[in-house]
Amino acid sequence: xxxxxxxxxxxxxxxxGDKPDKVPVFSRDLTFPLDVVDYTTPEVCKGGAGGTFDAExxxxxVIKSQEEIxxxxxxxxxxxxxxxxxxxxxxxxxxEYGIPRVDExxxxxxxxxxxxxxxxxxREDGRYPGVLESYEIVSEEIGDEVGIAxxxxxxxxxxxxxxxxxxxxxxxxxxxxxxxxxxxxxTTNIKNFxxxxxxxxxxxxxxxxxxxxxxxxxxxxxxxxxxxxxIKEIVEFSHDLGYPVVFHPxxxxxxxxxxxxxxxxxxxxxxxxxxxxxxxxxxxxxxxxEDVCILGGxxxxxxxLPGPVSKIENEVKKRLKDCAxxxxxxxxxxxxxxxxxxxxxxxxxxxxxHKYGEYPINL
Amino acid sequence: MEVSKKIKETVIEGEKKDYxxxxxxxxxxxxxxxxxxxxMAEAMDIVGDKxxxxxxxxxxxxxxANAFNGILEIIEPDLREDISGSGKGKVVIGVVEGDVHKIGxxxxxxxxxxxxxxxxxxGDDVKSDEFINTAKEEEADIIGLSTMMTTTMSExxxxxxxxxxxxxxxxxxxxxxxxPCSQEYANEIGADGYAKNAQKAVKEVxxxxxx
Ligand code: B12
Ligand SMILES: [Zn+2]
Numbered sequence: 066x067x068x069x070x071x072x073x074x075x076x077x078x079x080x081x082g083d084k085p086d087k088v089p090v091f092s093r094d095l096t097f098p099l100d101v102v103d104y105t106t107p108e109v110c111k112g113g114a115g116g117t118f119d120a121e122x123x124x125x126x127v128i129k130s131q132e133e134i135x136x137x138x139x140x141x142x143x144x145x146x147x148x149x150x151x152x153x154x155x156x157x158x159x160x161e162y163g164i165p166r167v168d169e170x171x172x173x174x175x176x177x178x179x180x181x182x183x184x185x186x187x188r189e190d191g192r193y194p195g196v197l198e199s200y201e202i203v204s205e206e207i208g209d210e211v212g213i214a215x216x217x218x219x220x221x222x223x224x225x226x227x228x229x230x231x232x233x234x235x236x237x238x239x240x241x242x243x244x245x246x247x248x249x250x251x252t253t254n255i256k257n258f259x260x261x262x263x264x265x266x267x268x269x270x271x272x273x274x275x276x277x278x279x280x281x282x283x284x285x286x287x288x289x290x291x292x293x294x295x296i297k298e299i300v301e302f303s304h305d306l307g308y309p310v311v312f313h314p315x316x317x318x319x320x321x322x323x324x325x326x327x328x329x330x331x332x333x334x335x336x337x338x339x340x341x342x343x344x345x346x347x348x349x350x351x352x353x354x355e356d357v358c359i360l361g362g363x364x365x366x367x368x369x370l371p372g373p374v375s376k377i378e379n380e381v382k383k384r385l386k387d388c389a390x391x392x393x394x395x396x397x398x399x400x401x402x403x404x405x406x407x408x409x410x411x412x413x414x415x416x417x418x419h420k421y422g423e424y425p426i427n428l
Numbered sequence: 429m430e431v432s433k434k435i436k437e438t439v440i441e442g443e444k445k446d447y448x449x450x451x452x453x454x455x456x457x458x459x460x461x462x463x464x465x466x467x468m469a470e471a472m473d474i475v476g477d478k479x480x481x482x483x484x485x486x487x488x489x490x491x492x493a494n495a496f497n498g499i500l501e502i503i504e505p506d507l508r509e510d511i512s513g514s515g516k517g518k519v520v521i522g523v524v525e526g527d528v529h530k531i532g533x534x535x536x537x538x539x540x541x542x543x544x545x546x547x548x549x550x551g552d553d554v555k556s557d558e559f560i561n562t563a564k565e566e567e568a569d570i571i572g573l574s575t576m577m578t579t580t581m582s583e584x585x586x587x588x589x590x591x592x593x594x595x596x597x598x599x600x601x602x603x604x605x606x607x608p609c610s611q612e613y614a615n616e617i618g619a620d621g622y623a624k625n626a627q628k629a630v631k632e633v634x635x636x637x638x639x
Contacts, residue, residue: 158553163526164579168553231531234487235494284485320482366578405579 072137076212076269076395080309080337080358084392088385088422090415091138091360091395093216093272096164097402097411098126098143101133106404107159110145111192118142118195124202131211133408135415138212138395141200141267146218149254150227152191153182164403170229172247176236179246184253187261197265204266212269215262219275219314220295221283223251230277237287245291252295256302263306270336271303271310274401279314279341285326288314297333309336311360315400319345324352331356342366342399347387350394359388360395363414369398369406374413381417386428396422431457432467435499439471442491447499461506465542468496469627472535476625493531500538507542516543516639520563521572522550523606524583529576532606535626536572543630556587563591563600569637572629573619574606581608585617592618601636605629 070078070086078085099109104122113119123143131139145165147157155171172178187193204213218226224247225233236244259271277283278292292314300310312335318327319340327349330338337358340349342365350359362384363369368377381396388394396418402411421428429437431454437443438450454464475492478484500507519540523533530552541547548566550558563571571591573584588602603621604614614622621636623629 160526166526166528166553231490234490238487238491280485282486284487287485287487317482322482370578403579 071209072211073209073268076137079393079395080270080311082355082358082393084424087424088389088418088426089137089212089395090135090418091212091214091397092134092136092402092411092415093138093140093214093274093397093400094127094130094134094136094402094411095140095144095216096404097406098130100404100406101130101408102126105161106163106165107161109143110159110165113192113195118192118199120195120198120202123195123199124206127199127203128206131207134412135419138214138269139203139207140216140272141203141213141262141265142196143199144196144216146226148192148196149185149218149223149251152185152193153227155227162404167226170227170232172228173232176228176232176240176243176247179243179250182250184250184257187258193258197261200262200265200267204268208266208268213267214270214272214311215259215267215308216272216274217255217258217262218251219273219278219292219312220248220252220255220299221292222275222277223255224248225277225282227251230282234282237291241290248291248295252298255299259299259303260306263308267308270308271299273299273310273312275313276315276341276400279318280316280323280326281341282315285323288326289329293329293333296330296335300334304334311335311337311339311358313339313341313360313400315341317341317343319348327353337395339397340399344399346384350388354388354391354393358393358395361397361399362388363396363398365398365400365402365406369402369410369414372407372410374410377410377413378417381414382421382428385418385422385426389422390426392424432459432463435464435467436471436474439468439492439495439499440474442488442493442495444491444495444498447495447502451499451502461503464499464503465507465539468499469539472496473625473627489531493535496535497538500542504542507544516545517569517633517637518546518548518566519570519572519633520548520550520559520566520568521574522554522559523552523574523576524580524587525553525555526583527575527577527580528552529606530574532576532626533572533574536574536605536623536629539626539630540572540633543634545633556583556590559587560590560594560596563596568600570633571600571602572633573602573604575604575609576607578608581613584609584619588617588619603629603632603636
C-alpha cells in the first residue's frame, strides 16, 4: 500500500498529536504474550538461570504476540508487578498460568528500613537483568519497525507494591514524611529504569502504569501531594532523554470534580493520558485532546474479556469517531492486558482500529 | 451530641482515638453491644454508599474500617454475652486465589464474628485446597467466598464445585460475595447464597443455617 508508515512512525506521529496514516494500536500486553507462546508464568518470569527472568523466552513472547496481533507498540519484555519489591526482599508468587502477584511486600513490616536501602542497580539486582536483556533482543529483532515503550509503574503505585496499599495509605495519613521517602526511592528507581530501557533499545515513549496514583486509590489531595510532583520529576527526566511520557492513573477523571486533576497532570508536561475504565472518552477528547494524546478506549470488563468480536468492533468505531478524527489518538484497551484474555478479541481490536482508523476517518 | 450519633460519626469520619470513653458513655446510656454493632453497621453502609458515589475515597474507607474494628475489639467480650447462642455455626471465609482485595471480606468476617458465628478467616489469595481442607477439618457449616475481580470469579466456581464433588454439600453450604458476584451468578454456579454487603451477609448466613 502506498504511503504506509511503519508501526513506529505511526505511533510517534500520533503521540505528537498529529495524524498518521492510520490510528496506531498499543495493546500494553503485560503477561498476555505468554498465552500466545504458551509458556507458563514462572517459566518466563523466574525460569532463567539462577531463578531470574528468562530474557529469551520473554522476548520471543513479545515478538510472537506482535506478529500474531499486529499492534504498533510493544513493551520490551513481559512484565510483572513484583520486580522492585523482590529486590528489597519481598516475595512474589507466580501461578502456573496466572498473573504474578506480590505475596509479601518488601517493606510491609518495616517502613523505617527505607532509610537504609540503596536504589536498585538494574544491571545486577533481582530479576531486572533479564528484563533489560529482553528489551535488547526485542529492539534488535523488531525495533526498526515497531514502537517499543518503557512500561514502569507510577511512583505511588510502585511504592504501594513495595509496602502494601492499605499500609501506605495509612502511612500517608500518619507519617507522611516516611511515606514520601519510600515514594522518593520508587521515583529514583523509576528514572534509572527508564534510562536503562532506552539504552537497551526502547524507542518510543515512557509509559507510567499508575493505577494507584489516581483517585481509584488516592484522594485528590493525596494525588496532588504525593504523586503529581513526582510525575513532574519523571516527565522532565524522560524529556531530557528525548522521549515523551504517557500517564495512566486509575479513576474516573471525566467526572467534573476530577477535571482539575487532569489539568494538573497535563501541567506536569505529560504527552499522553490513557483514560481507564468507565471514563467518558468523547468528553475527554473534546476537553483535553488538543493538549495531550488521548489513549485507551476499549473496555476490558465489558468487551475484551466477554466479547463477542462485534461488540469490540463497535466500541473501536465509537472511539475512533469520538477521539481520532483530528489525530492524536492511540487505541488501547482501558487498562493493560494479562493472561487469560481471548487472543481473538485482542486481534479484533487491532484489526478494527487499522481498518476503520485509516485517515481521513469517515464514521 | 447523642451518643449513638457520636458512634456513627466516629465510624463515618474514621476518627482515630481511644474509643473506651465513648463506649463507656454508650453503656451508661443503656446501649448494648449489639446496639453498638447495629449503629456501626449503619455507619459502614453510609461509608460504602459515599464510596460508591465518589464522595469518599479509599483512604477514608480504610480509616472507617479501622475505627469500626477498633470499637469492635472493645465491645467484643460483651457481644459474646449479648448474642447468646454463639455456636450459631461455623464459617470458613476467605478471598479466593489470585485476589488480594480483602477489605470487604474483613468486614463480612468481623460482622459474622460479632453476630455470634465462629469464624475461621483464611485471609486473601486462598487456594481452593485450603478452603476445602479447612472446611473438612473444622466441620464448617458455611464456606464464605469473596472476590472483587472478574478475572478470579472462576476460582469461586471451582471451590463451589469441589464442595459438591467431595460430597461436602450436605454438611457445608456456600455463600459468595464481592463486586462482580450477584444472585444470578450464585444460582448459575450452584452456590447456596449471595449477599451484597456485610450486613446482608449476616442475614443470609443466618437464613441458610436457620438460626
Ligand atoms: C482497594 C482496591 C484495591 C487495593 C486492595 C487493598 C486490599 N488489601 O484489599 C489494591 C490497590 C491492592 C488493588 C489491587 C488491584 N486491583 Co483493585 N480495587 C480496589 C477498589 C478501589 C476497592 C475495593 C474495596 O476494598 N472496596 C471496599 C469494600 C468495603 O467493599 P467490597 O470489597 O465490595 O466488599 C463488600 C461486598 O462486596 C461484600 N462482600 C465482599 N466479600 C464478600 C464475601 C462474602 C461471602 C459475602 C457474602 C459478601 C462479600 O461485603 C463487603 C462489605 O460490605 C476496587 C474498586 C471498587 N470500586 O470496588 C478496585 C478493583 C476491585 N481492583 C481492580 C483491579 C483490576 C486491581 C489490580 C489487578 C490492579 C493492577 N492492575 O494491578 C490489582 C489486583 C491485585 C490482586 N491480585 O488482587 C478492579 C477489578 C476489575 C476486574 N477485573 O473485575 C477494580 C474493580 C477496579 C476497576 N474498576 O478496575 N485494588
Ligand atoms: Zn490500568
